[in-house]
Amino acid sequence: ETGVTQTPRHLVMGMTNKKSLKCEQHLGHNAMYWYKQSAKKPLELMFVYNFKEQTENNSVPSRFSPECPNSSHLFLHLHTLQPEDSALYLCASSQVTVDTEAFFGQGTRLTVV
Amino acid sequence: KQEVTQIPAALSVPEGENLVLNCSFTDSAIYNLQWFRQDPGKGLTSLLLIQSSQREQTSGRLNASLDKSSGRSTLYIAASQPGDSATYLCAVGDGTYKYIFGTGTRLKVLA
Numbered sequence: 001e002t003g004v005t006q007t008p009r010h011l012v013m014g015m016t017n018k019k020s021l022k023c024e025q026h027l028g029h030n031a032m033y034w035y036k037q038s039a040k041k042p043l044e045l046m047f048v049y050n051f052k053e054q055t056e057n058n059s060v061p062s063r064f065s066p067e068c069p070n071s072s073h074l075f076l077h078l079h080t081l082q083p084e085d086s087a088l089y090l091c092a093s094s095q096v097t098v099d100t101e102a103f104f105g106q107g108t109r110l111t112v113v
Numbered sequence: 114k115q116e117v118t119q120i121p122a123a124l125s126v127p128e129g130e131n132l133v134l135n136c137s138f139t140d141s142a143i144y145n146l147q148w149f150r151q152d153p154g155k156g157l158t159s160l161l162l163i164q165s166s167q168r169e170q171t172s173g174r175l176n177a178s179l180d181k182s183s184g185r186s187t188l189y190i191a192a193s194q195p196g197d198s199a200t201y202l203c204a205v206g207d208g209t210y211k212y213i214f215g216t217g218t219r220l221k222v223l224a
Contacts (some may be wrong), residue, residue, distance in 0.1 A: 002158065002204060042117070043202070043214040050210065090156055101147060101214050102204070102212055104157035 006091050006105035011078040013081065014113055021076040021108045025092030029103075031096045032074040034066060037088040049074060050096050068076070080111045115140045117205055119215035125195055127223050134188040134218045136203035141181045144208040148177050148188050151200045152218070160201075161188070193222045 001055040002027045013019050018067065034046040048056035049068040063085075074091055088107045094100040116139045126132050136146070149157040161170045161177040163186070169178040176189040186203055200219045202213035209222045 004156075006156075019184060033211075040216070042216045043204075045211055045213075048210060055210065081127065088154070092157075096210055100145075100206065101159060101162045102206075102208060104149070106156040107154075109154060 002103045002105065004045065004091060004093055004103050004105035006108050008108060009106060010109045010111075012111045012113060015081060015083075017063075017081075018077070018079040019090055020078065021091075021110075023074040023076075023105055025072055025074075026090075027093055027103060027105070031064040031094045032068060032071070032073050032101070033089040033092040033094075033102070034074065034076055035092065035104075037090055039087075043090065047076075078110075081088040081110075083112050086110055086112045099109055115143075115205060115207060115213045117203060117213050119201075119203060119218050121218060122216065123219040123221075124222045125223060128193060128195060130193050130222075131191050132193055132220075134190070134201050134220070136188070136215055138184045138186075138205050138213075139206075141161055141184050142207075143181065143205045145206040146177075146186050147204050147206065147212065148175075148186075149202040149204065157202065168184075171186040174192070183185060190220075193220075195222045195224045197222050198201035 035043045047066045067075040090107045091105045092102045094102045134192040148160045165177045174191040202217045204214045
């Protein structure tokens with residue numbers, strides 16, 4: 001248990017569906033992140049939120065829409081995804097300091113059919 | 114642009130062997146480096162965090178070293194066990210709360 005909880009753990013969705021991934025951290029951190037992990041590729045940073053404000057959007061397509069209502073919760077809203085979006089989506093949190101340590105959730109395994 | 118490389122991509126060793134995993138990065142201006150473990154289909158578990166001012170960190174059978182000037186870090190695992198089988202990832206922190214990851218080393222320890 002890392003203190004970062006992601007739900008659901010597995011998700012299968014059609015290309016016309018709308019779904020949301022949820023992440024919650026109980027560590028008192030003020031930065032939260034979404035990463036995408038595809039087979040044979042390094043983890044790709046998607047979004048960064050510091051104190052609920054988005055500070056990084058790493059050229060992510062608009063079919064992925066993040067939301068950070070407070071420092072403890074982070075959502076990733078999904079709509080009209082493509083099969084190539086199938087991957088493990090990982091949420092992480094940390095303090096906003098240069099020497100910060102990142103803590104990750106267990107991930108959501110997303111399959112787009 | 115920072116690039117992180119991990120060699121080898123996969124490694125199989127007999128139980129009890131000491132082993133070294135390598136991580137190299139192209140830009141030495143890092144703030145810290147973190148080693149993670151990932152079991153199949155699971156999230157990342159933090160193993161060791163080395164700040165840029167440190168040369169090494171130890172936790173149990175694990176020892177991580179950092180040589181910023183040469184752009185290298187190593188993770189040493191002593192007396193490996195089958196339970197150590199997993200993918201090991203290194204990530205460098207650039208001081209802007211972001212981590213850049215390598216592709217990982219997939220380790221299998223044979224009983």
